[in-house]
Amino acid sequence: MTDLLLTNVRPFGGAATDILIRNGRIESIGRGQSAAGMPVEDGGGAIAIPGLVEAHAHLDKSMWGMGWQVHQAGPSLEDKISNERRLRRELNIDPERQSARQVALAASHGTTAIRSHVDIDTDQKLWCFEGVSATRERFRDVMDIEIVAFPQSGLMIRPGTLELMDEALANGADVVGGLDPCGIDRDPKGQLDAIFTLSQKHGKPIDIHLHEPDELGAFSMEMIIERTRALGLRGKVTISHAFCLGMTDRARAAALTEQLAREDIALATTAPASRPVPAAMEIRQAGIRLCAGSDGIRDTWSPYGNLDMLERALLIGLRYNFRQDADVEYALHICTQGGADVMELRDYGLREGAFADIVLLDTETVTEAVVARPKRKLVLKHGKPVARDGQALFDVE
Amino acid sequence: MTDLLLTNVRPFGGAATDILIRNGRIESIGRGQSAAGMPVEDGGGAIAIPGLVEAHAHLDKSMWGMGWQVHQAGPSLEDKISNERRLRRELNIDPERQSARQVALAASHGTTAIRSHVDIDTDQKLWCFEGVSATRERFRDVMDIEIVAFPQSGLMIRPGTLELMDEALANGADVVGGLDPCGIDRDPKGQLDAIFTLSQKHGKPIDIHLHEPDELGAFSMEMIIERTRALGLRGKVTISHAFCLGMTDRARAAALTEQLAREDIALATTAPASRPVPAAMEIRQAGIRLCAGSDGIRDTWSPYGNLDMLERALLIGLRYNFRQDADVEYALHICTQGGADVMELRDYGLREGAFADIVLLDTETVTEAVVARPKRKLVLKHGKPVARDGQALFDVE
Numbered sequence: 001m002t003d004l005l006l007t008n009v010r011p012f013g014g015a016a017t018d019i020l021i022r023n024g025r026i027e028s029i030g031r032g033q034s035a036a037g038m039p040v041e042d043g044g045g046a047i048a049i050p051g052l053v054e055a056h057a058h059l060d061k062s063m064w065g066m067g068w069q070v071h072q073a074g075p076s077l078e079d080k081i082s083n084e085r086r087l088r089r090e091l092n093i094d095p096e097r098q099s100a101r102q103v104a105l106a107a108s109h110g111t112t113a114i115r116s117h118v119d120i121d122t123d124q125k126l127w128c129f130e131g132v133s134a135t136r137e138r139f140r141d142v143m144d145i146e147i148v149a150f151p152q153s154g155l156m157i158r159p160g161t162l163e164l165m166d167e168a169l170a171n172g173a174d175v176v177g178g179l180d181p182c183g184i185d186r187d188p189k190g191q192l193d194a195i196f197t198l199s200q201k202h203g204k205p206i207d208i209h210l211h212e213p214d215e216l217g218a219f220s221m222e223m224i225i226e227r228t229r230a231l232g233l234r235g236k237v238t239i240s241h242a243f244c245l246g247m248t249d250r251a252r253a254a255a256l257t258e259q260l261a262r263e264d265i266a267l268a269t270t271a272p273a274s275r276p277v278p279a280a281m282e283i284r285q286a287g288i289r290l291c292a293g294s295d296g297i298r299d300t301w302s303p304y305g306n307l308d309m310l311e312r313a314l315l316i317g318l319r320y321n322f323r324q325d326a327d328v329e330y331a332l333h334i335c336t337q338g339g340a341d342v343m344e345l346r347d348y349g350l351r352e353g354a355f356a357d358i359v360l361l362d363t364e365t366v367t368e369a370v371v372a373r374p375k376r377k378l379v380l381k382h383g384k385p386v387a388r389d390g391q392a393l394f395d396v397e
Numbered sequence: 398m399t400d401l402l403l404t405n406v407r408p409f410g411g412a413a414t415d416i417l418i419r420n421g422r423i424e425s426i427g428r429g430q431s432a433a434g435m436p437v438e439d440g441g442g443a444i445a446i447p448g449l450v451e452a453h454a455h456l457d458k459s460m461w462g463m464g465w466q467v468h469q470a471g472p473s474l475e476d477k478i479s480n481e482r483r484l485r486r487e488l489n490i491d492p493e494r495q496s497a498r499q500v501a502l503a504a505s506h507g508t509t510a511i512r513s514h515v516d517i518d519t520d521q522k523l524w525c526f527e528g529v530s531a532t533r534e535r536f537r538d539v540m541d542i543e544i545v546a547f548p549q550s551g552l553m554i555r556p557g558t559l560e561l562m563d564e565a566l567a568n569g570a571d572v573v574g575g576l577d578p579c580g581i582d583r584d585p586k587g588q589l590d591a592i593f594t595l596s597q598k599h600g601k602p603i604d605i606h607l608h609e610p611d612e613l614g615a616f617s618m619e620m621i622i623e624r625t626r627a628l629g630l631r632g633k634v635t636i637s638h639a640f641c642l643g644m645t646d647r648a649r650a651a652a653l654t655e656q657l658a659r660e661d662i663a664l665a666t667t668a669p670a671s672r673p674v675p676a677a678m679e680i681r682q683a684g685i686r687l688c689a690g691s692d693g694i695r696d697t698w699s700p701y702g703n704l705d706m707l708e709r710a711l712l713i714g715l716r717y718n719f720r721q722d723a724d725v726e727y728a729l730h731i732c733t734q735g736g737a738d739v740m741e742l743r744d745y746g747l748r749e750g751a752f753a754d755i756v757l758l759d760t761e762t763v764t765e766a767v768v769a770r771p772k773r774k775l776v777l778k779h780g781k782p783v784a785r786d787g788q789a790l791f792d793v794e
Contacts, residue, residue, distance in 0.1 A: 070722045071721050073721075273718075274718035303720070303765070318701065321671035323468055323470070323700070328468075368700070371702070372703070
């Protein structure tokens with residue numbers, strides 16, 4: 001495990017100090033620490049923040065590094081799902097190779113933990129799960145990766161998927177996934193009962209994609225809340241996207257928010273510019289854990305994305321029209337501590353005792369870092385440098 | 398005037414070719430051109446696009462390079478306007494110095510033409526106008542700058558402003574500005590009559606900021622349309638922002654769109670993630686000129702922005718959920734030809750006879766350029782290199 005004295009850094013843009021790292025953890029923070037014989041890294045007055053947390057990714061899907069693929073899929077969710085199933089094999093979007101590239105890309109941007117949904121369906125079977133699992137093993141000292149067994153092509157409409165998810169969860173998947181129980185599966189009771197049963201069987205948390213808008217999404221959300229309460233899964237469920245909380249009936253959204261808070265159900269957002277979004281400040285006031293993610297990166301769904309969670313903080317700021325520095329700092333909080341809270345990362349943060357997952361940024365303030373998105377000067381994972389000046393310090397094919 | 402042979406470039410990502418530039422203009426496009434004694438620039442297979450057009454900027458406002466200023470202004474438009482008037486002198490946000498910095502920043506990102514609104518009020522008087530005018534003169538060979546005489550603090554509520562605008566227009570301002578005739582001036586008839594009269598007096602076009610939402614904005618928009626029609630100003634009016642066209646009553650918005658098209662009234666957008674926006678594809682189908690801009694850059698209003706119109710194309714794509722390559726290319730069109738159409742730039746584009754305002758981008762496709770926003774490899778203004786590898790080739794203080 002790594003020992004390192006990191007000198008002259010400014011935690012969250014505050015006063016300059018030193019960080020003493022021993023055995024991959026922050027032993028102490030303060031000036032004038034004795035570190036005889038330890039390697040020393042001069043932070044040069046850079047801002048230090050804890051490692052960025054990518055809390056909603058799809059590491060198995062990206063075509064990064066495969067040459068440009070023209071996007072022509074139709075507009076509906078079903079168009080994109082079936083287009084992807086077809087292209088995955090046609091183009092050989094190999095989940096192991098592609099997830100490894102994503103790990104290098106994420107590390108280069110200062111991300112030190114990722115929750116990745118991984119497609120499981122009766123065509124791919126466990127190909128995606130096994131590929132991302134191999135990548136997780138290979139980069140264990142670079143990135144914490146949590147795998148969600150995700151029924152991208154539907155669960156009830158695709159018999160055999162549930163058994164495959166069960167197998168993935170028995171073999172190391174960390175989280176039970178779900179997807180639009182009305183919109184995709186056309187059987188909300190069926191899907192939700194199935195995934196909550198899986199969660200209980202394996203003792204693992206749940207993360208459900210919920211794109212359904214307005215009252216339809218609210219209905220599915222209520223069914224999720226009901227099961228969370230009935231099964232005592234308080235604090236163990238995440239709803240991703242939750243566009244329905246951005247509906248125009250604010251009183252209805254506020255009532256749902258209150259119920260989410262009561263069951264400590266977390267939310268994940270990508271802060272999409274083109275969709276209604278949960279009201280971040282109401283979510284915050286209600287004490288609901290809120291994290292963020294990049295979603296798909298240059299995949300068959302869309303050409304966008306770069307796995308840069310500092311840029312995601314910018315997009316959060318723009319989406320919510322955060323203009324005061326304190327609010328922009330909250331956008332970054334969502335992309336750091338918010339993700340750690342949802343992934344239940346133990347020992348996270350810029351504090352004594354925590355793992356030394358640290359990112360250095362050469363700007364004057366945290367808000368400037370979010371709006372300017374400088375190349376990450378240095379990224380430490382458990383005290384070990386994994387990226388410098390925007391480049392990962394390890395190779396992938 | 399500049400002569401140059403630009404070899405091995407791919408116009409809009411098409412087949413590689415050469416571009417022969419003589420006297421600052423594109424003389425011919427094609428392989429095997431004879432250019433004895435001319436300087437040669439090897440494009441290395443990069444994509445060539447015409448210069449980016451920044452069609453809604455505020456060059457006089459930015460605090461770029463002044464050290465970080467914490468943002469604490471209140472939420473209303475009036476809060477931000479009065480906060481700015483106060484800080485401008487307190488912090489010495491010198492319009493000449495700051496606009497020069499903006500020109501260098503814009504050029505570094507491949508922008509070759511800018512329409513800038515410039516604040517005119519009874520506190521600043523013509524300080525901002527004169528500063529940006531001086532910058533325009535200084536950088537005449539680097540950037541086309543169009544100046545809008547803009548009553549940021551209101552026209553009717555601030556007697557004396559109209560006379561100052563009149564003076565600016567007599568002294569080189571190109572466009573008559575306006576601002577929320579209901580929301581700010583509380584006198585739509587008064588403001589609109591005043592600025593349309595100025596337009597007629599000086600024979601200059603109009604560009605009106607219209608943030609007013611929903612039916613209020615629709616009302617102001619109708620008053621603008623009525624005056625455009627009555628005074629025969631077809632093709633001479635731009636409405637910036639036009640949030641009201643994103644209102645939920647789509648039939649109402651469609652009827653307004655039809656009237657805008659009839660009077661050839663152009664629209665400018667920043668594609669804000671947090672506001673309703675005109676439906677870009679409906680605007681396009683109606684044949685309405687649509688351009689884009691960065692709006693304020695790291696000013697007293699907000700910490701955001703970098704004057705990168707390739708990034709603006711990305712934000713347009715995200716705002717409108719453009720996922721197919723052809724649609725992302727349209728986002729870039731808005732930031733190039735769209736701006737040229739609104740600014741009525743003569744001889745614009747990648748075609749023989751046009752001015753050689755050219756940007757080289759090292760990506761495989763145009764869509765990849767928009768999503769990846771690479772450093773601009775080379776920027777030519779009238780054939781002359783003004784930026785290379787993301788750096789302006791000229792100095793400002």
